Amino acid sequence: MEDNEEVGEEYLFKIVLIGDSAVGKSNLLSRFARNEFDTNSKATIGVEFQTQVVEIEGKEVKAQIWDTAGQERFRAVTSAYYRGAVGALVVYDISRRTTFDSIKRWLEELTIHCDTTVARMLVGNKCDLENIREVSIEEGKSLAEEEGLFFMETSALDSTNVQTAFEIVIREIYNNISRKVLNSDSYKAELSVNRVSLVNGAGSKQGHLNFSCCS
Ligand SMILES: Nc1nc2c(ncn2[C@@H]2O[C@H](COP(=O)(O)OP(=O)(O)OP(=O)(O)O)[C@@H](O)[C@H]2O)c(=O)[nH]1
Numbered sequence: 001m002e003d004n005e006e007v008g009e010e011y012l013f014k015i016v017l018i019g020d021s022a023v024g025k026s027n028l029l030s031r032f033a034r035n036e037f038d039t040n041s042k043a044t045i046g047v048e049f050q051t052q053v054v055e056i057e058g059k060e061v062k063a064q065i066w067d068t069a070g071q072e073r074f075r076a077v078t079s080a081y082y083r084g085a086v087g088a089l090v091v092y093d094i095s096r097r098t099t100f101d102s103i104k105r106w107l108e109e110l111t112i113h114c115d116t117t118v119a120r121m122l123v124g125n126k127c128d129l130e131n132i133r134e135v136s137i138e139e140g141k142s143l144a145e146e147e148g149l150f151f152m153e154t155s156a157l158d159s160t161n162v163q164t165a166f167e168i169v170i171r172e173i174y175n176n177i178s179r180k181v182l183n184s185d186s187y188k189a190e191l192s193v194n195r196v197s198l199v200n201g202a203g204s205k206q207g208h209l210n211f212s213c214c215s
């Protein structure tokens with residue numbers, strides 16, 4: 001029966017990474033998806049995504065994580081980036097206060113472009129840089145509470161909490177969707193729309209979208 005083939009692919013969650021340039025979004029993704037870290041990573045241009053399979057309550061969940069440029073001039077068409085997203089990691093760098101000050105702006109952008117429930121986590125990355133910390137854990141926690149976000153400090157460099165941060169978001173998405181009655185026809189339709197909108201198809205593990213830069 002055709003439906004049986006669909007079972008393994010029932011859950012495809014699009015998660016977006018946002019935050020200022022150089023906070024470590026691309027390295028959080030490479031640490032999570034490939035267990036890699038790059039000390040000399042270049043600023044992202046356009047959009048990339050990676051798919052990672054995670055098991056939740058015995059079910060196979062595909063997390064498709066999208067990464068874009070923090071730098072305005074390299075960012076691809078914003079609405080396409082956010083389309084269909086059900087989770088977001090909003091990232092700052094604990095050693096650069098300006099990146100923490102930008103968080104409210106990133107949250108506004110998320111609200112403008114996403115209409116469905118989005119599982120959101122505030123991520124203070126580079127917690128290995130304790131000696132040059134500019135944002136305390138308490139400040140991170142209290143902003144997260146104020147805005148109703150999960151909160152975690154991470155280090156893509158030494159792996160602290162990277163897996164956990166993604167898994168908490170994925171689990172929350174799963175919970176949100178369960179609440180929406182998983183098997184309703186309208187939700188299934190929503191999922192297939194998400195699939196169709198991907199340039200490289202949901203089956204591919206990596207991909208990118210070639211938008212022209214907004215100069
Ligand atoms: N010490 C430390 N350095 C990190 C960490 N994560 C990333 N970096 C470094 O920070 C710099 C920027 O990292 P990226 O992952 O490229 O940052 P990004 O947020 O993707 O930047 P854009 O693509 O420009 O938006 C690189 O030199 C990384 O090696 C971390 O957890 N700790």
Ligand SMILES: [Mg+2]
Pocket residue numbers: 025026027042043044067068069070
């Ligand atoms: Mg990047």
